[in-house]
Amino acid sequence: MMLDSETTKTYTRPISKAWWLRDRGHFNRRYFMFLLRELTSVFVALYVVLFIYEIFLLTKGPDAHAAFRESLNSGPWIAFHIIALLFALYHSYTWLGLTTKMQAAGRGLVKIGTKTLPPILIALGSYGAWIVATIIIAYLFLTL
């Protein structure tokens, strides 16, 4: 209970819009890395839209598609893909890291009886799945 007359004047320091860069005088590297992690989604989205557009062009015939492919074969587009790849890799790294951490936590999802799997095995599992998936896709794409 607080008597209404008892509340006193307070001061709230506003959070900066660029808090992930610098807030109230301090830079926090982890906030910055967090924002980079969230930004990966923009590149994922852009890439997926581009992918959908390419499939759409496939329905428009070989010329349209070839022209599109040709335009991708340029410095800026290659640069875009390299940046997108770096972000996508960062997404994979952070996402799999967090799921590993989560499954390793006290009441993890990976439980055998009452025992939780050791974190290192879970980590091997998730990063292993990534490598396996990558190899399978590459193999299928190159050989089908």
Place this chain on the structure above:
Amino acid sequence: MNIPMHDVLLVGGGGAGLRAAIAASETYRGADIGVVSKVYPMRSHTVSAEGGTAAVMREDDNLDLHAYDTIKGSDFLCDQDVVEAFVKEAVDEVIQLEHWGCPWSRDEDGRVSVRAFGGMSVKRTLYAADKTGFHMLHALFQTSLKYDAITRYDEWFVTSLLVEDGRVCGVTALNIRSGNIHAIGAKSVIICTGGAGKIFPFTTNAAIKNGDGMALAYRIGCPLKDLEFVQYHPTGLPGTGILMTEASRGEGGHLVNSQGERYLSEYVPGKMELGPRDILSRSFIHEERKDNVFKGPDGSYVHLDLRHLGEKIIDERLPFVRELTRNYVGIDPVYEPIPVRPVVHYCMGGVHTDINGATPIPGLYAAGEAACVSLNGANRLGSNSLTECLVFGARAGQVAAQHAADTDFADSASMARMAQDEQKRIETQFFGTNGKERVANIRDDLRKTMEEGAGIFRTEDALKTTCDTIRTLKERYKNIGIDDHSRVFNTDLVNALELGYMLDVAEGLAHSALLRRESRGSHARSDYEERDDENFLKHSLAYQTDGDPRIEYLPVTLTRWEPEERTY
């Protein structure tokens, strides 16, 4: 002026206070409970208790055994009817707390685990790793949130008890946030403000433990009982006084002097590290006199060695010990011994109450360390204090609620007047003058003289000096000046008010110690080394007067156990 009124008002929101609040609200439907606490309840010092909570839980144990251990531990100064009630109700209380979610450590079969503790003849200490007090307090606090009948006044500081027609009818309290003084009316007031360890320089006690509630009661004529009994915990970190729980010895840790010897074999051969705290603390002083101790910047110390327990046991049962030593002294107990020395830990004495927590003043109750129900006598056994908070918190809550049901509120207009007078008193005393004395200086001098005269070993001369010094400190206190004259969250003012409480409790303590010319439990007089049942098998009662306190005596209640020599 609108004055809040409660059937039962708790002063203090720690283990005893919250248990009492819940008990009071369960005593009868419609009971309206207030809890005034100078800190948010989960900050209360119960939070720091580490080792455990005693109760008879196993087949190899029984109530008489727990009672006997407690009585012997108290050096026969406890009231045996109180002890019998205590051991009986302890069992239900710890189970109740289990039902409220306390995460007690468990055996494989799902029962709560018990561990060994100093002075206990069998394993009967329930624990939640080595954060027992923390878990108990949070379980109690979080459970208290579900009782709508409980209204909290967080960060309100009680400045006086209101008395009308000889009965307590409420309190005045400073809302620390706003700086306003308010009257809060109550039919029953329960003091649960904890001990007064902070009147000593080296203590495991938190900054908030200044004997506030004891002094509040003392000032309205309520006697303080057995104040001279102050427990030193044998294993505190030098300097900070941070507690290395007794459980570290219960789990098998060794105390080793500078010669590499487990020196306790000379003093408590039968119990070694599991001897009672008063004897272990005195053993340290003997070793110090023999120069068998290490020397450091914060005085001498011995080693608490846990290395042979191994990392697994330490992490499982004593994780907090490892956390504290790593963070505060940079020592990892898995690889190095921990420096420890005796530090003030607990006040056996406190507000004089009967077996139900009722004081001689109608409407006033007390429980927990602030009270002296006479469970602990001259020396408390480790792990009885948390249980005491539960058992006598619950008792006091129930009895206070029953009293409230049969009583009317006092006149609110006169209470409002008293609150205005109190506001004036405080403004005049602390804001109106240009006193030159600093709070910190008087406080430091008080602590110094308490250590010198009323420490582990006491003598007539040293105690007389301490009594004189306290008298001059009280004079200096009248000339106090504080830096902060603002209203909002003025902790300078709070500290000054606390210092006033400390001086009162210290005065009662030193005079009680001076007149007890025997050695019993924690009270060790170098000039009277023997226990003297003929003259001193009785409680001391300190009453405040205009001059030195008046000390009276009260017989000890014996039921089934005759006093005998206390050896381990």
Place this chain on the structure above:
Amino acid sequence: MNYKEHKSEPFWWGMFSQGGVIAALLIPIHIFLGGIAVHLGLIDAELMSHERLTGLLQNPLVKLYLCVLLIFTLYHAAHRIRFTLAEIGLHSLAKVLPFLCYGGALVGTAVVLYILWVLF
């Protein structure tokens, strides 16, 4: 404060989270193969030709795979973009952002399904 269990958030979050796994496992290799490797001459350009790709798309399993890959990652991205925009300053639009972002993902879903199962 009156709290209410939110019934649709678990759906969006579930899609986000599934999409997150799929994107983590599969997107890097796709970017690498189609956007980088082929242009740097690491793989044969014929692999990305109209003829080969339309050929692949005749396989219903490939279509299904692309549906899963593209649709789930869209929801993943939509969800994250929604919160990121709020966190970097569009907090005042917090009420509108879900409609914009999930709306975009829903449109994307329809487009993907239409192209893959109607146009092909």
Place this chain on the structure above:
Amino acid sequence: MSDHKTIKITVLRYRPEEEDAPTEQTYEVEFRDDWVVLDALNHIKDHIDGTLSFRWSCRMGVCGSCGMMVNGEPKLTCAAMLRDYYPKEVRVEPLVNFPIVRDLVTDMTDFMDKLKAVKPWIIREEEKPVSEGEYRQTPDQLKDYKQFSQCINCMLCYAACPVYGLEHDFVGPAAIALGHRYNLDSRDEGIQQRQHVIASKEGIWECTYVGECSVVCPKHVDPAEAIQQTKVATTTNRFKSLVMPWGNKT
């Protein structure tokens, strides 16, 4: 040990009766090697400037009172050794994201309301009488929630959480972790009664897993994990009930 070192401590001051916004004040403090930031603040209060206000109590990292920003990081000042900062100066500010009441003291009533909202107590359909003894709980069942019961309510996680900074309605890390603690307790049957708070828009769904709450937590409670676990469990149940609406609603 004997050589005296002096460190500069800059403290954010706010005196609501005198000023509309916080100011700064710098003190020079001679310190001992084993002092923590809180010791320096106490030294200032006792011997240099009694007007400085801050909260503290146990000085052993368990009462949770003395959380402040130390050089921009939320810390328990009783566990922040001065020697780790020396010879650089130390900036002490009240925890961010909370209204400042006075100097280093913040207003935490918002958290107290949220804590109560998640019903942090054992909820049973039927209470077992005390006379029937304790509930059995195996060490493994205890382990399921133990970590989340270690919260000392120090508020460092709220200060670290940009989501809370932006959206004060967010129930927040500590309160959700404590609700989760009871949900995971084998003695508790109250998960449904907490769900409307924990799984509200202001609850778990506001969190974007910045993860900073868990980084700053002095007791390794890992509130971020509590929130993620709850998101997964809630989502799984939601999909289950969509697919099998007749199924067991737990």
